[in-house]
Amino acid sequence: MAEKVNAKKKIDTIILCVALAVFVISTILGGVCCANYLKEANAGYVEVKAPIVRYEVQDVLNSHIKYVLFYEYVAEDGYKYTGKLDDFISNKEYAENQIGRSVTIYVSDKLHKQRRDLDFSPTTTIVFFVISGISLIVSIFFIVQLKTNSQNKNNKENSRQRYNKNAKFKYR
Numbered sequence: 001m002a003e004k005v006n007a008k009k010k011i012d013t014i015i016l017c018v019a020l021a022v023f024v025i026s027t028i029l030g031g032v033c034c035a036n037y038l039k040e041a042n043a044g045y046v047e048v049k050a051p052i053v054r055y056e057v058q059d060v061l062n063s064h065i066k067y068v069l070f071y072e073y074v075a076e077d078g079y080k081y082t083g084k085l086d087d088f089i090s091n092k093e094y095a096e097n098q099i100g101r102s103v104t105i106y107v108s109d110k111l112h113k114q115r116r117d118l119d120f121s122p123t124t125t126i127v128f129f130v131i132s133g134i135s136l137i138v139s140i141f142f143i144v145q146l147k148t149n150s151q152n153k154n155n156k157e158n159s160r161q162r163y164n165k166n167a168k169f170k171y172r
Contacts (some may be wrong), residue, residue, distance in 0.1 A: 009149065016142040023135040030128030034044045041120050043108035048073055050081065056097040058088060067095040071103050081107050081114040106148075 038074040050073035058068040073081045085103065089095045106115045 005149075009146065012142050012146055012149075016146065018140040018141060019135045019142065025130055026128045026132040026135060028079055032120070033125040033128055037120060037122050037125055038139060039111070041071060043111045043113065045106035045108050045115060045118060047104060047106055048075075050083075052085075052098050052101050052103065055089070056063075056101065064090065065092070066090055069091060070156035071099050071105065073105060073107065075109060077109065079109075079112055081105065081158055083114060083116075169171055 005013045012057065050071040053072045054070050055067045056070065058066050067090070068088060071085065083105070091100075102114075106118055125151055140169070151158050
């Protein structure tokens with residue numbers, strides 16, 4: 001019986017430690033994601049047109065050549081924003097014809113960062129904080145359970161000691 005109680009206590013302790021570790025890690029990651037989200041959302045991105053300046057061979061696989069287009073934008077302060085478009089092109093003539101065409105990008109003079117869209121989503125932050133909350137609830141549950149089991153054990157020992165003291169006095 002005591003072995004089962006000790007095994008259960010060990011398992012509960014391990015679960016508690018894992019839940020606390022998940023809580024700490026998810027809280028830290030949630031905080032980092034939240035800070036990044038707020039920084040990006042408040043960066044003051046401005047829409048600009050960036051011309052496509054070149055193309056390069058990106059992938060040659062089974063004699064299928066794919067080209068990728070690169071754009072460049074120079075801000076008023078002289079900072080250069082460059083990037084590549086995500087779409088792959090298999091026609092060289094089409095790639096050549098795209099040079100000089102403008103694409104819309106968003107730049108932040110504060111952060112010297114660029115984006116292709118302004119789709120800011122706090123989903124990752126929310127997920128980490130939900131995981132953090134669940135692991136905190138699990139941790140509290142197992143802390144209460146371990147403490148209750150410990151108090152029950154102490155109460156049993158105290159009642160045994162009282163019984164033994166009373167028994168000694170009765171038999172003397």
